[in-house]
Amino acid sequence: MIRTESDGDSADRAAREATGWFVRLNNPLATDDDRRAFRAWLDADPAHADAIGETRDLWDRLEAPANRLGASGWHREITPPRRRKRRTAAIAAALLATGFACLAIWRDAGLIDRAFADHATRPGERLEVVLSDGTRLYLDGDSALDASFAPAARDVTLLRGRAWFDVAPDPARPFIVHAGAIQARVLGTGFAIDRDAGSVVVDHGSVLVMVRGAQTVGLAANQRTALASDGALEPPTMVDPGVALAWRHGLIVLDAAPLADVATELARLEPGRLLIPDPKLAALRLSGVFRADDPDAIVEAMRAGLGLKAMSLPGVATVLYR
Structure with missing residues (x-):
């Protein structure tokens, strides 16, 4: 799949964000700041209200069987008063819905990261995106990133997973990718970053890789570096891009x-x-x-x-x- 930032994918993004907000606000540890941030998100775009409504409808459909289960007496309430029985059934339904949410997050650890990302892929999904400057990127499964372009620089944050970039040249605006402790800086080149492995592989061109703003390693075509166990960058090594980047194919x-x-x-x-x-x-x-x-x-x-x-x-x- 190929899409551009202007392809009208706001509905997909709103749906992902709505899921994230729903899970976040149903967390017993949700704060007033969370609720204020949700209100600001809701007011930012009329599509957000539709997206959160659809998310609530989905969970409401789950709540109906949960209410029936709660009312069936599985909680072992012995001849409760009617009001208490209704309250217990509601609590049971809420716990069951919360359980579904917790299970969803446990089985898919990237759910929250993807919900708030500019571009994201679910497990098993791959996506090619053309950014506003003409840079092409390819996201592997279960990956997420944010892009923030300004007159002086093009910043991308890889929130999870791995991505391959074919950066559009722009000498006046360096292209910088942040991925955990690693930062890669380029002007125009093809390379991949894997946040989980802490690695960078250059397909063509050159990349300047930094760790924690201190150590710097320069990579040329067909070279790789990665974080060592001590947190430092390994010296560049030669790789076969056909093997190192086989996931792209x-x-x-x-x-x-x-x-x-x-x-x-x-x-x-x-x-x-x-x-x-x-x-x-x-x-x-x-x-x-x-x-x-x-x-x-x-x-x-x-x-x-x-x-x-x-x-x-x-x-x-x-x-x-x-």
Whole structure:
């Protein structure tokens, strides 16, 4: 999918933001500042009221069966007064709705980040965007970013996931990407940043990578750097962009990857979590080339190749064990 910032995707963004606000305001820890911020968001665009209304309608449809469940006596209330029974049923419904919200956030950790991002993708979704300056970017699954352009600079913040950029040249305005501790600065080039791995790979051109505003590493075409365990940037190393950026073409290349890293890859491919309770199993390594649209093949490779067993609740979690 390719879209531009002016393609009228405000409805999609409003829907994502409305979901985020609904979850945020139903949190018992929501503050008055949260509520004031929500009111400002609501007043900013008439489409926001429609979006929050549709979100509430969805949760209302869930509340009806919850009310029936609460009224059925599952909470073990013994001959309660009518008023108390109604109140208990309402509480049960609210708890059930809150439980649904918590489960949604647990199975999809990026839900909130994506709800408030300028551009975002769900697990299993990939998106190509053309920014207002002509820069093309490609978002992998479960990724989110904000773009803020000013006369003196073009700033992008990668909130989660990974993205590839083909930056439109503009000598008067450097293009700066912030991704956690890493900052990449370019004038016009093609490169990718992975926030989870703390890595930068250059396809063509050159990139200046900084960490915490101090250490600086310059990268040329076909080079990579990443955060080391001590928080410093590794020296540049040569890579094959066809392998390092295979995810852009719908392929997942695993080269003796620890299963903990495989779990991160799977989270980009489909909703739900891969759980490996045994640290010894999480340290096992997997190699292979897989299609991004077939995450089950990765799980099967762990089962057949590493002798593991898997127990799955589709869309929620898969547990690996022996």
